[in-house]
Amino acid sequence: MNSLAVIWSCGGLLFSTATESVIEVLSPVSPTPAPGAPAWLLGLFDYRGKLIPLVRVSELLGRERAADRMSNRVLVVKADLGADFRQCPVGLWVDHIVELERPDFGTAHPGFAVPGADFLGAVVQTKFGQVREVRAGNLFTAEQIELLAGRLRDRGAA
């Protein structure tokens, strides 16, 4: 049986992330501002007593930023942020959660590779439309990992 995945939308497109990588889905949170940070990093927020990064996925995906709504969700996933922050929780700011489904990526189109976006996987057709897989483990580039790890160290999150 295929793995259960969270189907979510961002910038009008549908994406899926396997539940093995998802820790929790949260209501919209208010992050601590990160001065001088790139546009995709909204800041750090308190997640169960720990400060973790909040990332705007639309910026990572190169999508147009949609207006913030009540239906926005924070997808807390396990990401690899270097040696000091293995399996570190990271919050992804998405438009809304569509459903929990079991997409069959075994027969899916592998998708087109996007430079700098190794986290994008195969594309599969579902009853909600075309859904593209997002692998949480490969979410960030080396520079982004260095930036996030630095921020976490500055805040003493390690």
Next chain:
Amino acid sequence: MQKPSLFNSLSGRLLLLGVIPALVVIAGIVAWSAIDGYRSVRAAEEKVLGGAVSGAAAELNVRNEGWNLVAAIMAGAQESGLFGKRNDSSLFTRRVNASTTGIVSAFIVYEPNADGNDAASMKDASAARDAMDASGRFGPNWFNLDASGSGTDKLRFTPGAETMEFYQSPKKEFAASKKAAAFVSEPRQDENRFVVSHVFPIVIDGKFAGIAGVDRSLERLTEVANEIRTRSGADVFILSSGGRLLVAPGKKGQDGETRLSSSPVAETPYKEIAARWQAVTAGGEADVFEAMDPVLGEQCFYGVERTKIGGWTVVARRTLADAMREENYSIARNLVIGVLGMIVVAGLMFTVSRGIASRVRTAAQAADRIARGDLTEAIAETENRDETGQLMGSMRTMDSNLNSLVGNVKQAGIRLNSTATEIAATSKQQEASSATFGAASNQIAAAVKEISATGQDLVRTMESVSRMAAESASLATTGRAGLQSMEGVMRDLDGATSSIADKLNAINDRSQKITTVITTITKVADQTNILSINAAIEAEKAGEYGSGFLVIAREIRRLADQTASATLDIEQMVRQMQAAVSAGVMEMDRFADQVRRGVRDVVSAGSQMTEIIDRVNRSTDSFKQVNESMQAQSEGAKQISEAMGSLVSNANQTVQSAKEFGRAAGDLQAAIALLRDAVAKFKLRENA
């Protein structure tokens, strides 16, 4: 687990029950064999030694009797005519000596001048001087020069004839008994040879006239003793009747050869035991007894027999050690074989029992450890294929399976506990949310009912106003007379209008509160949706154990979506109601202005009745519109009320479901706690 004592251990009991009884049996057999062997040896010695000394005594009897007979014949010849015929007697004596084997000399001794010829013989030149003493007493003694008795012989006068025991003893016996009897003398040394004399008295005319006899060497006695020794392996003693030791064994280190002796036994170490030897009766059964030998210093068997003739005592001696040698060898052999067999049996039993006990002990320790719930240590493999080996293999398989089973149960328990805790928490949150939602829905329903009631009042009021307007118009058309009355009515109308406006404002305020409640409901539904998503994610992570809850989470999410959808409908209806109310208020404001103007017109000018009537008619139309709007508002409020009823029902159902779910989660946690307590006593290996 304590190590059992040797007595309680398996190997100890096997050794005790196997080796000790076997040792007792072997010791009994050896002891019985020793006792039986001693009895056998004793019986054999009685036969051997008794037979040996009896044979020797018989032989000595025969020999002594033979020599006594020779002496008797010689004496008989003297008594038959040779007495006094000295030359013939000497010749006869020489022939006896020459013809008789085994003697060393033959002799005759007369009493002094017994034949009356002593003096004459001294004067007779033909008489043999060597056969006489200085007085002419006749005593020829022919003796052999070598011990074998063959070869040359020599004549002499019998030495010591008057003093020696071989002459005096038979003389005294004859004097005492007046009967002639053979006599065997004590041994004596003659010509460097140990000899004994066999003598017979010569009686002439009833008087003792002398003796005739032969000397024989005791060398033959050593031959007899050595034959006995060869046959029976026994040392031989021969004692004379006077207590002299004729034959005795040599000392140790001298080949045990028997030797001749003439020592009195009273002067030897055999003095005390010789008394017992000599106590044996002549001619009786041989006596065999056991005593300590004074020379050898060992316990010995003695066989003793006494000869009838001569009264010699023949003793055969054999040491107990020699007699028991073969038996001792047999006993020692049995003992060695028994001990070796016992050692081998004990070694085999110890080796086997130790192996068995070791494996059984290992199995017992493993079982004890498993019984205490300690599964941290694996049971070692054994190459033994017997029953204990199979037992160890089964124990090892059981330990491995138990370890795996308890490990799986523990893991499942941990997962179940985590899932059950989350389910319980989620259930409580869902229950609280549903309860809050139900309470809010009830408030909404009450508010909507109030709106509906107010709308109905408003409709009725509007109908009343409409009727009043119609009546006003009727009154206006009937005449100016009714203007005064109409003014009052118009004032009432103005007041009613103000009341309607106030109520509409109240409706508007309530609508705002409804909007607030709807926002709360929307947030609750939103949170419920998030909770259901997270619950579904956790259920998926729980794998097979979360499959049931995955369905529940999906149902909760569906209910939350329905709640959100219903809330959206309510929100739209409330917005429509607010728009209608706003329109009503505006209409009512405008109507109030018209009423006021109408009143002013009624009051200010009766001439403008027509215009007033027109205005009243327009007011009637407006009332109609307002009435229709109010009808629509009332209908909308009714729909809201029905929707809220459905919403409240759903909320109550959700609350019941959440409570049932909570109880199920509680039961699940209790069961998991029991399971955890049950497996907590098991300690598992690291890799389990």
